[in-house]
Amino acid sequence: MKIISINAGSSSLKFTLFEMDNEEVIASGVFERIGIEGSKYTIKYNGEKIEQEIELLDHTDAVKVLLEKLIDLAIIKSLDEIKGVGHRLVHGKDKYSKSVIITDEVIEDLEAFREFAPLHNPANVLGIKAFREALGEDTLMVGVFDTAFHQTMEKEAYLYPVPYKWYENYGVRKYGFHGTSHRFMALSMKEILGRENFKMISCHIGNGGSICAIDNMKCIDTSMGFTPLAGIMMGTRSGDVDPSIIPYVMEKEGKNASEVVDDLNKVSGLLGLSECSSDMRDILSNIEQGNEQALLAKKKYVRRVVDYIAQYYVLLGGVDAICFTAGVGENSVPVRKEICESLACLGVKIDLELNEKRGEFVKLSTDESKILVYVIPTDEELMIARDTLNLIQNR
Numbered sequence: 001m002k003i004i005s006i007n008a009g010s011s012s013l014k015f016t017l018f019e020m021d022n023e024e025v026i027a028s029g030v031f032e033r034i035g036i037e038g039s040k041y042t043i044k045y046n047g048e049k050i051e052q053e054i055e056l057l058d059h060t061d062a063v064k065v066l067l068e069k070l071i072d073l074a075i076i077k078s079l080d081e082i083k084g085v086g087h088r089l090v091h092g093k094d095k096y097s098k099s100v101i102i103t104d105e106v107i108e109d110l111e112a113f114r115e116f117a118p119l120h121n122p123a124n125v126l127g128i129k130a131f132r133e134a135l136g137e138d139t140l141m142v143g144v145f146d147t148a149f150h151q152t153m154e155k156e157a158y159l160y161p162v163p164y165k166w167y168e169n170y171g172v173r174k175y176g177f178h179g180t181s182h183r184f185m186a187l188s189m190k191e192i193l194g195r196e197n198f199k200m201i202s203c204h205i206g207n208g209g210s211i212c213a214i215d216n217m218k219c220i221d222t223s224m225g226f227t228p229l230a231g232i233m234m235g236t237r238s239g240d241v242d243p244s245i246i247p248y249v250m251e252k253e254g255k256n257a258s259e260v261v262d263d264l265n266k267v268s269g270l271l272g273l274s275e276c277s278s279d280m281r282d283i284l285s286n287i288e289q290g291n292e293q294a295l296l297a298k299k300k301y302v303r304r305v306v307d308y309i310a311q312y313y314v315l316l317g318g319v320d321a322i323c324f325t326a327g328v329g330e331n332s333v334p335v336r337k338e339i340c341e342s343l344a345c346l347g348v349k350i351d352l353e354l355n356e357k358r359g360e361f362v363k364l365s366t367d368e369s370k371i372l373v374y375v376i377p378t379d380e381e382l383m384i385a386r387d388t389l390n391l392i393q394n395r
């Protein structure tokens, strides 16, 4: 059975087409600069990569071209072969604690929650509507929320120590993000250990990043918050800062609140501290050339990740496993090494030779390590496809 996973952004649409009988990726690709001059698509299949510039007026256009290309390239024979479409949805607030079949109500909710994810939710709706138009109402579509996995947090974890009415009246609370990836980590660890009753800390560290404390397959706490700005330091995001900085900088720079928050989102993190790049690869090569600020940025980055791991280690009362994923977690050898070295006091010991591996599943911890440490390449697209299949089969 073929299922397509979709991640629709405001001007892009990524897809992965799976044959779910063996969870094999048949084709994948991206449509970029939708509605902007210079739009193009890339489709990978059968070891080939096709790239073409093409005018894409909107998401409906992109989906139309995608489906036409799947047939033209003989990737599928007819649209009937696509039995389900899974959509990555960013914000389901506290209404959605698991993946759901997309109905009109879900679309209305995504629209109603738009102020919680102003860039993502409207784009997600565009993606859903485009597929509905192309495939008709009969093709089942499933929504997989980034926030859903974190809905198991208790009030003590998700509430901020602010006036309670802010929560009651405006929904001010921690929601958490990257839930699909953290869930994939938990499921992978379940497979490795052959049981569900374990405690782990999942480190999704890429350009964005979050840490998640998981007990018995459930999220207990996570580092992102009301928005994805909170938590650890990221590529361009500050992570947690003292909110009093905002009015102070507003006054100093003559900016309004949203401009300063924009600075915290877009010119902070690795980029802000290093003043050279938001990309860990550049940071590492700048360090090699003796750039002190790049070194400072990396040290701070490692420290913030370690802060959260330490916090969650205590919260969970010890852990069985720590896992790394996403761009930095899967690839950045020195960052992993330094994080793990900082955890030596917890009994973490990794094999430095195995740590040289990039982008692949690997057990890093040695036999003497008190905590298992793994690198697990995340696969949010597969999670989305699995949830879609599951909901189709159990309808």
Ligand code: AMP
Pocket (backbone or CB within 6 Å): 205, 206, 207, 208, 235, 278, 279, 280, 281, 282, 326, 327, 328, 329, 331, 332, 333, 358
């Ligand atoms: P993501 O958002 O998951 O795509 O992750 C992007 C981040 O991963 C960027 O900071 C990249 O520099 C980092 N990254 C990807 N490949 C490598 C690598 N080989 N070494 C170090 N960092 C990497």
